[in-house]
Amino acid sequence: EAQVTQNxxxxxxxxxxxxxxxxxxxxxxxxxxxxxxxxxxxxxxxxYSMNVEVTDKxxxxxxxxxxxxxxxxxxxxxxxxxxxxxxxxxxxxxxSSGVGAQYFGPGTRLLVL
Amino acid sequence: xxxxxxxxxxQHVQEGEDFTTYCNSSTTLSxxxxxxxxxxxxxxxxxQLVKSGEVKKQKRLxxxxxxxxxxxxxxxxxxxxxxxxxxxxxxxxxxxxxYFGSGTKLNxxx
Numbered sequence: 518e519a520q521v522t523q524n525x526x527x528x529x530x531x532x533x534x535x536x537x538x539x540x541x542x543x544x545x546x547x548x549x550x551x552x553x554x555x556x557x558x559x560x561x562x563x564x565y566s567m568n569v570e571v572t573d574k575x576x577x578x579x580x581x582x583x584x585x586x587x588x589x590x591x592x593x594x595x596x597x598x599x600x601x602x603x604x605x606x607x608x609x610x611x612x613s614s615g616v617g618a619q620y621f622g623p624g625t626r627l628l629v630l
Numbered sequence: 631x632x633x634x635x636x637x638x639x640x641q642h643v644q645e646g647e648d649f650t651t652y653c654n655s656s657t658t659l660s661x662x663x664x665x666x667x668x669x670x671x672x673x674x675x676x677x678q679l680v681k682s683g684e685v686k687k688q689k690r691l692x693x694x695x696x697x698x699x700x701x702x703x704x705x706x707x708x709x710x711x712x713x714x715x716x717x718x719x720x721x722x723x724x725x726x727x728x729y730f731g732s733g734t735k736l737n738x739x740x
Contacts, residue, residue, distance in 0.1 A: 550728070559636070559718055559732040560673065567726060575727060576632075607672060615660060615725030618675035 519544045521622035523608050529628045530598055538593045538625050540608030548614045549591040550575070551583065553604040554624075560607065566591055567614045598629045632657065634721040636731025644739050649706040651734035653719035662702045663720040664693060667733070673718060676704075709738045 521542045530536055542549065550565040552575075562575030566585040580602055582594040591610075595602060605626050609619040636653045643649055653662065661680040665673035677686055679695035679702060686693045692705045706713055716733040723729070 548726075552730075557639075557732060560720075560730040562728050562730075565726060573726070576729065609673075615722050617678060619663070619665075619673075619720075619728075620675070621672040624672050 519620070521608055521610055521620050523606075523622040523625050525625060526623060527626050529630065531630050532599055533597050536595050536598060536627075538595075538606060538608075538627070540591045540593065540622060541589050542591075542608075542610040542620070543589065544610060544612075544620065545588065546610035546612055546620075547588070548611045548619075549585065550609045550619065551581070551591070551593045552607045552609065553577065553602075554607060555604050563593070563606075565614075598627075600629050603627060603629045632721070632723055632727075632729050634719060634729045634731045636719055636734060638734055639732065640735045640737070642737045642739065643709050645711060646708050649709050649713070649736055650703055651717050651719075651736075652701065652703050653721065653731045654701045655721050655729075656700070657723065658699045659721045659723060660699075660725050661722050662695060662699075663722070663728070664702075664704055665718045665720060666715050667718065668715045671715075706736075709736070711738050711740050714738050 551563040552560040564583040566572045608622040611619045663678045664676040667673045684695040690707045716735045718733045719731045720728045
C-alpha cells in the first residue's frame, strides 16, 4: 500500500531533550516536506527536500534540522526542543517538486513541557 | 514573506446549501493546490490548478484559478454531511515551497 509513515504518533518530552521524528515513504517520491499545524495558522512548511542530499528551508525552519540520506526517509530533528515547538507535525511527499499531489503522513502530535 | 490569505475561517451551512472558500495572494502563484482535512485526520489532496483562468470540476466541487494567478476558489454545490472538514489552499510560488492558507472549517447541519 502506498503510504507515508511517521513515528512516533504522539510524543511528550521536556525542554532541551533532543528528539527525532521519522518519516518514510514507499512511493519512490523525489520531493518530501515537513509541516507544522497550529490552530488558526494552517500548515506551515518547515523544511523540504527535492531529492537525496538536497534540502532547503521552508517558512519556519528555526529550531529544526533535517537530512535526506536516502530517497525514502526524511527525519525531522529537534536538537533542543522548546515549548513553542508544541504542535502537530506532518510529513508529506510528492512525485516531484511542486508538481502533483502531496501525500501526507498521519501526523505526530508533540508536546514539549 | 509570501502569504496566502483564505476566507472565511468558518462556514456553517444547512445540508443542500452551497459553500465557497476563497484564497488570495498578493503575488503571482506558479500553481495552487487544494486539500481537505477531516477532523483528527491528515490533509488529503483534492486538485492542483496551474493555468491562468483554469476551472476544474470534481462532481459537486468546482475549482477556479484567477486570470492573474493570484486568487482561487473552491465551490461545493448542494453540500452533504460528508463534506464536513477543513479545506485548505496551498500556494506555490516557484515549484518547490508551499504556503498554506489558514483553512476554512465547514460544518454541515443535516
